[in-house]
Amino acid sequence: MPALVDHMARLGGVATRSELLEIASRTAIARALADGSVHRPRRGRYVLPQAEQSLRVAHELSAVVALRSAALTHGWKVRTVPERPEVIVPRVRKVRDESRGRATLRRAALEPHEVERGVTSPLRTVVDCARHLPFDEALSVADSALRSGLLRPTDLMRAGAHIQGAGRMRVLRVLHNAHRKAANPFESSLRAIALDVQGLAVVPQVGVRLAGGERVAPDLVDATLGLVLEADSHEFHTGRARLKSDCWRYDELVVAGWRVLRFTWEQVMFEQVWVRSVLERVVALLTHRTHKPLDGLTPQA
Incomplete structure (x- = not known):
């Protein structure tokens, strides 16, 4: 399977031009359109x-x-x-x-x-x-x-x-x-696993205020447990700037008192038993210790 087609499948089978440009060059996109491996039903919209x-x-x-x-x-x-x-x-x-x-x-x-x-x-x-x-x-x-x-x-x-x-x-x-703030099937699949874990109640794209007033919206948040789950899309978004931003986000969340777990696409799609086990273990860890609710949590509109 050509790399672009594989990435399109991982993105959910449909993509905007901006989404494709994050994972492929303009030349690769034009080549996929020419050989029919990707279709463009309308301007800026691509489908398998x-x-x-x-x-x-x-x-x-x-x-x-x-x-x-x-x-x-x-x-x-x-x-x-x-x-x-x-x-x-x-x-x-x-x-x-x-x-x-x-x-x-x-x-x-x-x-x-x-x-x-x-x-x-x-x-x-x-x-x-x-x-x-x-x-x-x-x-x-x-x-x-x-x-x-x-x-x-x-x-x-x-x-x-x-x-x-x-x-x-x-x-x-x-x-x-169902939730309109779920970003993509990768995140939806991670949330589906989390919904089967007793004691875990995650919400997608919740606004969290960090040091200096900066705000981020992690993929999934359980405010009661102080837990953040990230569907790590690093393989789709390469580049030093994105890596720097991801590291800053992770470090600031940890310093602010959040426990952060990151999962890859392959883990969420093909290793669900392990992912669920990790979530069950972290819930057990967090619920057997004394903790107070974290401040600075504000759902975004």
């Missing part, structure tokens, strides 16, 4: 070709683009880009055997308002992902939906009041924990 492929396959199968494929089509970032288009077909429609291998099929009844131009609506997409995907995958989609502005927290709250059927509690958990 799977997003557009899903529309073609769904049309050929008389299906509707759904789940993560629908999320990508809406322009949202996903934790894992699906290898094959994910689509929904009516329960009674027959699908030829030779067509089954071209997409991941789910059968469901869709109301007219739940389909927009051959794609499940934003709200139906979030609910379907919450019902059928692992928690970290579904939370990444729901966070991205709120971040995009296509859905609001009130939309999810209203939807939650009407959720029925199998997987209802899974759906409600995702809708309840």
Whole structure:
């Protein structure tokens, strides 16, 4: 897999031009566009070709683009880009055997308002992902939906009041924990792990005041425990200036009394048992000692 395509997948399958320029040169971007490994549906917006492929396959199968494929089509970032288009077909429609291998099929009844131009609506997409995907995958989609502005927290709250059927509690958990301030699927996945740790209550992008009045917004903060979790994106953001800024941020947080844990993308995506173990151990450490709440914590608007 070309380096740019690999980085695009790690970014969630979609990216702005500024995001790509942080990880690749203009020449590399132009080369990826020329060979079709990356598409540009509109100015300043880039996607992996799977997003557009899903529309073609769904049309050929008389299906509707759904789940993560629908999320990508809406322009949202996903934790894992699906290898094959994910689509929904009516329960009674027959699908030829030779067509089954071209997409991941789910059968469901869709109301007219739940389909927009051959794609499940934003709200139906979030609910379907919450019902059928692992928690970290579904939370990444729901966070991205709120971040995009296509859905609001009130939309999810209203939807939650009407959720029925199998997987209802899974759906409600995702809708309840979705947060518009989650920066990307990397951070959403780390938060998904943290939400399974008893005694840990992290909030994304909380404003923290440091020495001299400087303010930073760590990825995840538990103010009660005085704990900061960072989804360390150093591999995506190279350069001396960024490294200097990261070191300053880490050191100032520690001096201010925060315990800071940093996790790489590979650890969060592929070593979740270890990440959870670290979080459980640090919670046990912090809750068995006397500490007072830290001052200078102010949520940002």
